């Protein structure tokens with residue numbers, strides 16, 4: 001993989017080599033670079049890439065705050081003894097932890113872990129802050145980075161040793177409230193995918209053997225990528241009392257009895273940007289929904305020497321109107337590039353809507369609009385430019401969502417027996433929906449043969465494969481089925 005973002009244009013094909021194509025889009029659209037030599041697994045997020053993260057952050061942060069969450073910040077280092085305390089609950093991230101052993105020239109008495117996740121440093125403080133039932137529910141969130149020292153090939157936003165995320169941690173009086181909290185956060189993640197990133201998702205639980213260590217339930221939203229693999233989009237964990245017990249999160253109840261709290265944790269990482277880029281982009285480069293695009297509209301004036309003045313003035317007026325209406329617009333009046341070059345560059349960068357303005361548009365009082373995702377163009381009246389542009393931006397969002405939804409709908413297939421599961425996954429990828437007995441061994445068998453796993457088990461109320469009578473049998477072993485499982489290869 002090269003780190004050359006000078007050359008314009010994507011050379012790899014999306015369907016031929018999705019991985020290489022993806023790496024090229026990330027570089028050439030100016031989203032990220034690889035880290036310094038000797039630091040494989042780290043990336044530098046450039047302003048255009050960071051703007052996408054900020055869009056996700058802003059949308060989610062508003063939702064969190066509307067629902068009782070406060071932001072806080074905890075140290076990036078965790079004393080080894082704190083991580084040890086968690087061991088009763090969690091067989092942790094040990095091999096993946098990066099350790100600090102020295103401060104300056106001094107060897108530390110106790111090694112410090114660079115946080116792989118922060119339960120073990122946040123929980124003791126929640127324990128301090130919670131005294132009585134009046135302190136509950138308690139909800140804190142932090143936006144930060146975490147480090148997991150996995151030695152795999154770097155894939156920007158999908159696989160990096162350090163990644164950005166948010167982690168929310170809450171404590172509640174009852175198990176029921178903790179479960180409600182878990183589901184509320186899952187709903188908010190689903191909404192960010194569907195309403196901000198234009199990606200439909202499947203929601204459900206991780207199979208019991210794959211839940212977060214110590215959790216009662218891990219819930220997930222899963223997004224299907226164009227190469228037929230599933231991405232775990234965000235997770236929300238119902239932790240029950242295991243962490244509260246390990247870290248003494250207790251409260252005195254109305255009747256003065258000392259009780260143990262019920263906790264949750266939930267997170268989304270910048271992997272959602274990976275899903276965003278991979279889902280919508282094409283062979284011309286990045287494609288973005290207007291919701292997250294740093295520039296929603298680019299105005300490209302097209303002039304000759306004798307028309308330059310009029311065209312520019314008209315284009316400036318249009319850009320000003322849009323800006324005043326709160327639309328993120330760029331006027332590309334650079335002299336040194338011709339319109340064709342500009343078109344290509346803005347397509348590569350994923351600007352959702354282009355407005356072309358030449359002498360004809362000026363004369364007729366019109367605008368030519370071109371949609372980035374499919375090149376559809378429309379000549380519209382100059383009057384009420386902002387209203388017209390807004391409705392075109394909505395149309396572009398709807399197009400992207402519809403395409404992703406069509407892809408997802410076509411990639412969920414039912415299978416009733418082992419041969420069908422293996423054959424379907426092998427031929428098509430995507431999701432295979434099958435009745436499942438609940439045993440990990442049945443997943444292992446599929447995993448060993450085709451590297452696919454159970455990425456999701458639908459919630460019971462969403463489970464339409466199992467009839468009321470539960471007479472289905474497990475697609476792998478033939479024993480009575482308990483649940484429906486979605487098998488897929490995954491990121």
Ligand SMILES: [Zn+2]
Pocket residue numbers: 436437438439442474475476477478479
């Ligand atoms: Zn089975």
